[in-house]
Amino acid sequence: MGTREEMLAMLRMMMMIRNFEETADKLTLRGKVSGGMHNSSGQEAVAVGVMSALAPDDVIATTHRSHHHTLAKGFSAREVMAELMTKATGVSKGRGASMHLGDVARGHFGGNGIVGAGMGIGMGAALGIKLAGDKKVAVGFVGDGGMNTGRTWEAVNMAAIWKLPLIVVVDNNQYAVETFIERVTAGGDLPKRASGFGLPASTIDGQNVLEVKDAVAKARDFALAGNGPTFLNAVTYRYYGHNVGEKGQYRTLEEIEDWRTNRDPIDQLAARLFADGLLDQATFDEMTASVEAEIKDAVEFAENSPNPDPADVMLNVDSGKLRG
Amino acid sequence: MEEVFIPALGMAMEEAYLEKWLKHPGDAVNAGDVIALIETDKAQVEVACETAGTVGKHRFEVGASVPVGETITVVLAPGESE
Numbered sequence: 001m002g003t004r005e006e007m008l009a010m011l012r013m014m015m016m017i018r019n020f021e022e023t024a025d026k027l028t029l030r031g032k033v034s035g036g037m038h039n040s041s042g043q044e045a046v047a048v049g050v051m052s053a054l055a056p057d058d059v060i061a062t063t064h065r066s067h068h069h070t071l072a073k074g075f076s077a078r079e080v081m082a083e084l085m086t087k088a089t090g091v092s093k094g095r096g097a098s099m100h101l102g103d104v105a106r107g108h109f110g111g112n113g114i115v116g117a118g119m120g121i122g123m124g125a126a127l128g129i130k131l132a133g134d135k136k137v138a139v140g141f142v143g144d145g146g147m148n149t150g151r152t153w154e155a156v157n158m159a160a161i162w163k164l165p166l167i168v169v170v171d172n173n174q175y176a177v178e179t180f181i182e183r184v185t186a187g188g189d190l191p192k193r194a195s196g197f198g199l200p201a202s203t204i205d206g207q208n209v210l211e212v213k214d215a216v217a218k219a220r221d222f223a224l225a226g227n228g229p230t231f232l233n234a235v236t237y238r239y240y241g242h243n244v245g246e247k248g249q250y251r252t253l254e255e256i257e258d259w260r261t262n263r264d265p266i267d268q269l270a271a272r273l274f275a276d277g278l279l280d281q282a283t284f285d286e287m288t289a290s291v292e293a294e295i296k297d298a299v300e301f302a303e304n305s306p307n308p309d310p311a312d313v314m315l316n317v318d319s320g321k322l323r324g
Numbered sequence: 325m326e327e328v329f330i331p332a333l334g335m336a337m338e339e340a341y342l343e344k345w346l347k348h349p350g351d352a353v354n355a356g357d358v359i360a361l362i363e364t365d366k367a368q369v370e371v372a373c374e375t376a377g378t379v380g381k382h383r384f385e386v387g388a389s390v391p392v393g394e395t396i397t398v399v400l401a402p403g404e405s406e
C-alpha cells in the first residue's frame with residue numbers, strides 16, 4: 001500500500017489535478033485556451049496510480065486527454081497551465097497547447113490528437129529501452145475508443161512478440177465522444193481480446209488509486225524481469241463533456257451523479273485514509289488550501305507569461321539541417 | 325456577482341450572434357436558468373447562469389456579434405450592485 005506520506009502525496013496529487021482541470025475548464029469557456037481542451041476530471045486515480053508505481057526515468061506516451069497524466073508525471077501546474085494558454089513558459093514552449101504536452105528528456109513522449117497513436121509511440125519507446133538495455137519501462141495510454149482502432153493492436157502484437165517492457169493502460173472512461181463502449185466493442189471483454197496476443201491482461205478499478213498502483217507495480221516488475229508487456233483495462237469515468245463546452249445528451253444525469261457521489265477516486269481515498277487514522281480534518285483542509293493556492297499561482301503565472309517569439313516560428317519544426 | 329459570458333464552445337469559435345434575451349434587468353433567476361440564446365457557426369446555444377440572484381444590465385443588444393469570453397450581463401447576489 002505504501003507509507004502515509006506516499007498516500008497523502010497521492011491524495012494531494014489527485015486533488016491538484018481536479019482543481020487544475022476545473023479551473024482550466026472555466027478558462028477554456030472564457031476563450032483563454034486555444035486549440036480545444038479535454039477535461040480529465042473523474043479519471044485522476046488512473047494517472048496517479050500509474051505514476052506512483054513508476055520510477056522517474058520510466059517513459060509515458062499518452063493521448064489527447066493527458067493533463068492528468070502529465071501533472072501526475074511530475075510536471076508543474078505552472079508549466080502545464082502556461083502550455084494550455086500557449087505561452088513561451090509552457091511545457092512545449094507554447095507550441096503544443098493542451099493536446100501536445102510532453103518533454104522527452106523527462107520521460108514524457110507526448111500527447112497527440114490521433115486516437116490510438118500513443119500506444120504506437122509507447123511501444124517504440126519500449127523498443128528503444130530494450131535495445132539500449134535500460135532498466136526501465138514504458139507506459140502507453142489509450143482510451144476505450146482507441147481499443148477499436150487497428151494501430152493499437154499492431155503495437156500490442158509487436159510488444160508481445162518482442163517481449164518489450166511496455167505497460168498498456170486503457171484509460172477507459174467508457175465513452176468515445178458520445179459512443180458508449182458496449183455499443184462498439186465486439187466480444188465485450190477487452191482483457192480477453194488482449195490475451196489473444198499472449199500477454200497478461202486484466203480489468204482493474206480505475207477509481208481506486210491503490211489498486212491501479214499495485215497492478216502497475218506488478219506489470220513493471222514483470223517487464224523488468226524480461227517477460228514483456230501487460231495489458232491493464234482501468235475502468236473510470238469522465239465527469240465533463242468530451243471536450244470543454246460539449247454538453248451531449250448521450251448519458252443520463254443520474255449516471256454522472258452516481259459516479260461522482262459513489263465512486264469518486266478522491267473521496268474514496270480520503271475516506272479510507274480518515275478511517276485508517278492516517279488523515280485528519282486539519283491536514284485535509286490544509287491540503288485543500290495549498291492546492292487552491294498552487295492552481296491560482298499557476299493561472300497567474302500563465303496569464304503573465306509572454307507569448308512565444310514569432311521570430312522562433314521555425315524552431316523545433318524540423319531538424320534545422322535543411323536550413324543554412 | 326456572477327459574470328454571464330459567451331462561452332468558447334469550439335476550437336475555431338471566435339464570436340456568437342446574440343439572438344434573444346430571456347431574462348431582463350431586475351429579473352430574479354435561479355441557478356441554471358437560461359439567460360440568453362446565442363447562435364454559433366454550428367448551433368443555437370443556451371447561455372445559463374450558475375447562481376441565483378438578480379439579472380443586471382444587458383451589455384449587448386439582440387443582433388450583436390459578441391466575442392468569445394465577453395460578459396453579456398451579470399447575476400447580482402442580494403445586496404450587490406453593478
Ligand SMILES: Cc1ncc(C[n+]2csc(CCOP(=O)(O)OP(=O)(O)O)c2C)c(N)n1
Nearest residue numbers: 065113114115143144145146173175176177
Ligand atoms: C484517428 C482518429 N480518429 C478519430 C478522431 C476523432 N476523435 C477524437 S477523440 C475521439 C474519441 C476518443 O475516445 P477514447 O479513445 O475513449 O478517449 P477519451 O476521449 O474518452 O479520453 C475521437 C473519435 C481522432 N482524433 N483520431
Ligand SMILES: [Mg+2]
Nearest residue numbers: 143144175176
Ligand atoms: Mg473514452
